[in-house]
Amino acid sequence: MQIRKLGKSGLLVPTVGMGTWRTFDIRGNQAEANARLVVDTALSAGVTFFDTSPMYGEAERVLGLGLKGRRKTVRIATKVWADNTSQGLSQAKRSLSYFGDCIDLYQIHNLLNWEDHLTMIERLKKEGKVLALGATYYSSHSFLELRRVMESGKIEAVQIPYNVEQREVEKDILPLAADLDLGVVIMRPFGGGNHLLRRPSESQLAPLAPFGVTTWAQALLKWSLSDPRCHSAIPATSKSEHVLENAAAGDPPWFGQDERNYVLRLAQKL
16 A cells, blocks of 8 residues: 655554544444454454544544554544643543553544644654644535644644535645645545435446446545545445455555546536
């Protein structure tokens, strides 16, 4: 699997990682055993970048269990999501306990109290407990504020929604990320799953076969990742077969503009 540099942080991540929103918010031996199987499958497919958050319920804890004994082989991105510094520090301590006292990419979730949390994360970075800082936001409503954070010079990556319908980041955020050499992590590459409810036929997907694409999910992932300003997409799943399907989209060759336009046309017809 091709590796891309995650901006100026120097972190290396596979182009397809794995998210944990909803799918890892679970309890119970059977559910947690399935989560470990999903992680096993991801690692076997070359996926080594995992994204989570305290906002996702049990996801951090379950991911930590799934990676037990293998933490050093992966990159962990998680987030702080708290109203004040005291709550944020408590969250950070808990997150660090799940992941071997080190977070590779620590992100401010939805920009909540971002100025205070940046200061806290910078301290953790100086202590060697965080490797890189980032910020996330899920809609264009706060992209002006996200630009402020990006231009502060204090972060090294952003996590943003980017898919065949949500393309607002193409106007300002992606160009700015490229100018500042920031890593870009793509959330919602399937539009929260909505884009998978209807799918093109095999014959409609056939022109994309030379790019290793055999399914609509792969086409959607490769569409976003073929933008060279993007580094990793993080689809979430609880099914091992979907992990394998998604991971295959992280291999070159990448779409050119013609192929990206073709995928957009297919999406508009569905």
